[in-house]
Amino acid sequence: MLSFSIQYPKFSFTNDLEFRPGLHVIYGESGVGKSWLIHSLAGSNPNGIPNYEIQKQVIPKNIQIVFQNPDNQIVADSIHQELAFAFECNSVDVKWIQDKVNSSAEDLPRKISLDRHPVTLSGGEMEQLNLVTTFGSNPNLIFIDDGLSFLTLKTKQKWVEKIREKIQSKNFIVIWFTSDPSDLDYGDSIWEMTSAFFKKYESKIPLYHKGKNKPAGGMRIQIQDLHFSYENGYELYSGWTSEIQNCRSIGLRGENGSGKTTIARLLSKGLKPDSGDVKLTINHKTPSIALVDQFPERMLGVSSLEFFLDQLIAHEKMDEYHVSTCINVLQEHHIPWDSIKHKYPIDLPWNMIRLAVVILLSNCNYEVLIFDEPTFGLGTEQTQKMINYFNEIMSRKHLVFISHNTNFLASVCDGYIDLTKIEHSLAHDKVQFDDHE
Numbered sequence: 001m002l003s004f005s006i007q008y009p010k011f012s013f014t015n016d017l018e019f020r021p022g023l024h025v026i027y028g029e030s031g032v033g034k035s036w037l038i039h040s041l042a043g044s045n046p047n048g049i050p051n052y053e054i055q056k057q058v059i060p061k062n063i064q065i066v067f068q069n070p071d072n073q074i075v076a077d078s079i080h081q082e083l084a085f086a087f088e089c090n091s092v093d094v095k096w097i098q099d100k101v102n103s104s105a106e107d108l109p110r111k112i113s114l115d116r117h118p119v120t121l122s123g124g125e126m127e128q129l130n131l132v133t134t135f136g137s138n139p140n141l142i143f144i145d146d147g148l149s150f151l152t153l154k155t156k157q158k159w160v161e162k163i164r165e166k167i168q169s170k171n172f173i174v175i176w177f178t179s180d181p182s183d184l185d186y187g188d189s190i191w192e193m194t195s196a197f198f199k200k201y202e203s204k205i206p207l208y209h210k211g212k213n214k215p216a217g218g219m220r221i222q223i224q225d226l227h228f229s230y231e232n233g234y235e236l237y238s239g240w241t242s243e244i245q246n247c248r249s250i251g252l253r254g255e256n257g258s259g260k261t262t263i264a265r266l267l268s269k270g271l272k273p274d275s276g277d278v279k280l281t282i283n284h285k286t287p288s289i290a291l292v293d294q295f296p297e298r299m300l301g302v303s304s305l306e307f308f309l310d311q312l313i314a315h316e317k318m319d320e321y322h323v324s325t326c327i328n329v330l331q332e333h334h335i336p337w338d339s340i341k342h343k344y345p346i347d348l349p350w351n352m353i354r355l356a357v358v359i360l361l362s363n364c365n366y367e368v369l370i371f372d373e374p375t376f377g378l379g380t381e382q383t384q385k386m387i388n389y390f391n392e393i394m395s396r397k398h399l400v401f402i403s404h405n406t407n408f409l410a411s412v413c414d415g416y417i418d419l420t421k422i423e424h425s426l427a428h429d430k431v432q433f434d435d436h437e
Helices: 034-042 079-088 094-107 123-136 153-170 181-186 260-267 296-300 305-314 320-332 350-362 380-393 406-412
Strands: 002-008 013-019 022-027 053-058 063-066 141-145 173-178 189-193 198-200 219-229 235-247 249-253 275-282 289-292 368-372 398-402 415-418 433-435
Touching: 002 034, 013 198, 022 153, 022 181, 034 053, 034 063, 034 141, 034 173, 063 123, 079 094, 079 123, 094 123, 123 153, 173 181, 219 260, 235 249, 235 415, 249 260, 249 406, 260 275, 260 289, 260 368, 260 398, 289 350, 296 350, 305 320, 305 350, 320 350, 350 368, 350 380, 380 398, 380 406, 398 406
Parallel strands: 022 173, 022 189, 063 141, 141 173, 249 398, 249 415, 289 368, 368 398
Antiparallel strands: 002 013, 002 053, 189 198, 219 235, 219 275, 415 433
16 A cells, blocks of 8 residues: 655645555646656655655555656666566576566567667657566556656557556556546546645546648658668668658657657658668758757757757857847746756756757757657646647748657648558558648
8 A cells, every 4th residue: 555645835735645556547747746756755866846745655665667758767788688687686596587588578569679779669669668677576566657658549558458457466556647638547546736736637638729720831751662670670661652742740650669750860861771762851952950859858968958059059050149039938938048047957847848949949940840759748738838839830940740649740730641551561652641631
């Protein structure tokens, strides 16, 4: 059993909470203190100062966390070593560990080789690996910190079924903190956490609003006889040919591991195909392209936002006039530049660092911006704000979005390419371009 009291002194609100074996889902916008609560209860040192206090804790001994950023959970140089590490704490029997590795690998996508380096996985594949290793250590209590957010709906449903099976067989307590209210459908108990209260969830799930009619666009994507394989030999594309034209905004969606991020890197020239060609043009000219990583803090590393801005200026991506404009836009979106510009990205709220990077790059002279899972970790209200901003900048930018969230893509794109409809072993003249306008 897990029990604790959460108190919001500023709002004179106190709630005594108790969680028994089962799947409990807690919804909250980014920045309300979900991660702080997890790390506080787990006995680690959380970052920041929350708007609440934790008292009267009764906590199981063996606790595991599925991290919000799947990168942060990886410790080994291969998937095999990562799986083995999860079982080494339970036994020194080499044969037993190997048997557990083989059986647990069955929960991973079949195409993933065990000798592959974990950092080469997609975000959704990393999350699945982290779920396997977390449950493999047989904890009494598991916290999931937005740790299923990269999974497509189909894959997420499969994992919820697996989690329920593991709860039934091992009597786990699983507490899943999420920024997506649709995840509440999976909970034995469902809760909402805000900066002012923690209580049973009562609200309805809102839908995202579409933007106004988008301006005409001249973006064209040409994929000609594309062949691409990963270093482990897995062939992702073999002879794919496709063309999409006259677009202002394009979405790329697909199942985990379908190659969404790979296509983005090919478009931005961060990767080269084995053979064939991938071109993105605007009005028949090659534009300047910026790719925004699915983890903006990974883009920045230990650099502050101010250093990032200075680099954009140094590389002539932004002039002094646009700097002042950019800072004004940040302020309009409640991002206090003077207070945050010197801080490390890891010390900033998830939603703030994401929106700040988007605003900075949208005020540069890049003609095309490619966003990899831009709404990851954002709550419904925060996602709608991001949608509003994307629709606002489309008057001066062409945009490409990578996301498994079809509702989001329908709100910001002329249409999207569904990569799951591509049979990677065959050549194709056209790819389904799903129009939502």
